[in-house]
Amino acid sequence: MSRIQPQVSGLSSEFFDGCNEGVLRLQHCKSCRAIQFYPRVFCKVCSGRNLDWVNASGKGNVASFTVVRKALTEGYKVPYIVALIDLKEGPRMMSNIVNCESELVTVGVGVRVVFSAWSDTLSLPVFELSNER
Amino acid sequence: MISLRGKVALVGAADSQVGIVPGLDANELCADAILLSLSDAGIDKDQVDGLITCNSMSKPMLYHAEAMAEYLQIFPRYCFAAGAGGGTTFSILHHAASAIVTGMADIIVIAMADCLRSGLSREQSLLAQSSTGHPQFEQPYGPTVPAYYALIAQAHMAKFGTLPEHFAEIAVACRAHAVKNKNAQMRDPITVEDVLNSRMIADPLHLLDCSLVSDGGAAIVMTSAERAVDFPHPPVYLLGVGEGHNHEHISQAKSLTTSAALESSKQAYAMAGLGPKDMQFAQLYDCFTPTVLLELEDLGFCKKGEGGPFISSVGIGPDGSLPVNTHGGLLSHCHPGNPGSMFALTESIWQLRHSAGKRQVINAHVGLLHAQGGIMSSHTTLILGRDAS
Numbered sequence: 349m350s351r352i353q354p355q356v357s358g359l360s361s362e363f364f365d366g367c368n369e370g371v372l373r374l375q376h377c378k379s380c381r382a383i384q385f386y387p388r389v390f391c392k393v394c395s396g397r398n399l400d401w402v403n404a405s406g407k408g409n410v411a412s413f414t415v416v417r418k419a420l421t422e423g424y425k426v427p428y429i430v431a432l433i434d435l436k437e438g439p440r441m442m443s444n445i446v447n448c449e450s451e452l453v454t455v456g457v458g459v460r461v462v463f464s465a466w467s468d469t470l471s472l473p474v475f476e477l478s479n480e481r
Numbered sequence: 482m483i484s485l486r487g488k489v490a491l492v493g494a495a496d497s498q499v500g501i502v503p504g505l506d507a508n509e510l511c512a513d514a515i516l517l518s519l520s521d522a523g524i525d526k527d528q529v530d531g532l533i534t535c536n537s538m539s540k541p542m543l544y545h546a547e548a549m550a551e552y553l554q555i556f557p558r559y560c561f562a563a564g565a566g567g568g569t570t571f572s573i574l575h576h577a578a579s580a581i582v583t584g585m586a587d588i589i590v591i592a593m594a595d596c597l598r599s600g601l602s603r604e605q606s607l608l609a610q611s612s613t614g615h616p617q618f619e620q621p622y623g624p625t626v627p628a629y630y631a632l633i634a635q636a637h638m639a640k641f642g643t644l645p646e647h648f649a650e651i652a653v654a655c656r657a658h659a660v661k662n663k664n665a666q667m668r669d670p671i672t673v674e675d676v677l678n679s680r681m682i683a684d685p686l687h688l689l690d691c692s693l694v695s696d697g698g699a700a701i702v703m704t705s706a707e708r709a710v711d712f713p714h715p716p717v718y719l720l721g722v723g724e725g726h727n728h729e730h731i732s733q734a735k736s737l738t739t740s741a742a743l744e745s746s747k748q749a750y751a752m753a754g755l756g757p758k759d760m761q762f763a764q765l766y767d768c769f770t771p772t773v774l775l776e777l778e779d780l781g782f783c784k785k786g787e788g789g790p791f792i793s794s795v796g797i798g799p800d801g802s803l804p805v806n807t808h809g810g811l812l813s814h815c816h817p818g819n820p821g822s823m824f825a826l827t828e829s830i831w832q833l834r835h836s837a838g839k840r841q842v843i844n845a846h847v848g849l850l851h852a853q854g855g856i857m858s859s860h861t862t863l864i865l866g867r868d869a870s
């Protein structure tokens with residue numbers, strides 16, 4: 349059984365295309381320079397409609413996390429870490445923290461993005477500990 | 482803005498059988514609860530001219546309220562189904578009150594039921610509830626419902642030093658209330674140690690930090706304060722109500738540790754002209770123990786960050802200074818999903834009628850009820866009282 353697949357459609361296509369290319373892309377407002385996630389048809393800071401995309405650093409910090417011991421579906425192998433990541437550019441996103449012992453994860457710890465295959469055609473951003481604050 | 486204070490009253494209340502209830506589906510349980518509430522109010526179904534329901538997950542119908550009206554053969558002039566997760570019950574009550582004040586209906590029934598235990602497999606039930614997550618940007622990462630709330634708990638622990646023991650005390654208090662309630666699904670007393678020793682589900686939440694998975698339904702009857710005095714039971718008046726809607730997806734919340742219960746309660750207190758110290762009891766949404774802790778803070782019962790020590794020192798069990806979830810709550814009474822807060826509502830009506838039996842809070846005149854839906858997303862606070870003024 350596979351993990352839940354996001355539907356790639358509309359504005360989010362640009363984001364998911366970036367993931368497949370190994371780049372974390374965020375929406376950027378040309379009017380007020382705010383950077384936002386998830387993608388919207390307007391800037392949530394200034395309500396401007398003139399948006400493009402920038403490549404994010406892929407660095408961030410853990411805002412919160414949990415170790416899931418009882419999986420959502422058979423597609424997920426326990427234990428796995430679900431976390432909220434505050435990206436260096438500002439936006440917060442949900443993701444998984446991978447390739448580490450769960451005991452090493454704390455609120456505030458530094459992480460960096462890596463990309464993980466979710467299907468034959470789609471990769472999603474997940475995070476590893478970066479040993480930086 | 483027209484104040485709803487003292488303008489409407491609750492004159493009928495009933496729960497169906499709750500817990501594990503095989504043999505009746507969600508819509509049948511809903512109908513059962515409605516008929517029981519009408520009998521409690523001493524009226525015939527033909528007197529109902531407003532019906533508000535919430536769809537079920539186990540037996541959904543496209544136009545739920547209309548289908549329930551048809552099932553019961555009632556023909557209301559005001560009829561709709563709403564959905565705001567666990568917050569649905571009280572936000573609906575807010576709408577119903579304004580509908581009565583504006584003359585859209587004279588006698589409104591609010592009813593909800595679901596069979597998460599018998600009508601769905603455990604996996605279906607968990608998956609249906611976790612679909613509250615963002616389909617593109619959250620759900621793929623496999624967050625379960627406990628995981629969403631664990632993110633809030635973990636953030637609160639990191640920021641304020643809250644301990645797993647504090648969360649556990651909430652589960653213990655709700656169970657202590659449920660011990661006194663013969664209708665509750667779980668009635669064996671538990672200790673903090675029991676909670677901490679129960680299986681870890683999503684750190685820091687243990688099995689006993691999580692609410693039940695249940696079948697059940699409930700219904701209430703609401704009318705104007707003028708009409709309410711003609712009903713058999715003492716009316717329970719709506720004194721204050723307020724809502725706050727901050728986000729739907731937890732990754733978009735402005736804060737993980739402060740919720741829109743702050744905004745909803747400010748409005749409710751202002752309307753009622755009352756504050757947290759005036760409440761003899763509180764029914765706080767407890768899908769997971771951390772929600773109660775955050776709500777105690779955001780509703781003003783204690784300062785932000787001091788929820789843990791407040792619970793330890795003041796006490797929220799039957800012998801505490803602030804009894805919380807006097808029926809046992811979602812943690813120990815029952816939790817059939819979206820209808821969850823209906824049972825906090827019917828319990829509050831009985832508390833304020835002084836008919837709660839062994840669970841009766843002495844001199845209960847005013848109580849606060851709070852529900853939230855999504856992941857600490859949509860909040861509604863109610864203040865109910867024995868007296869209209």
Ligand SMILES: [Zn+2]
Nearest residue numbers: 377380391394
């Ligand atoms: Zn902007």
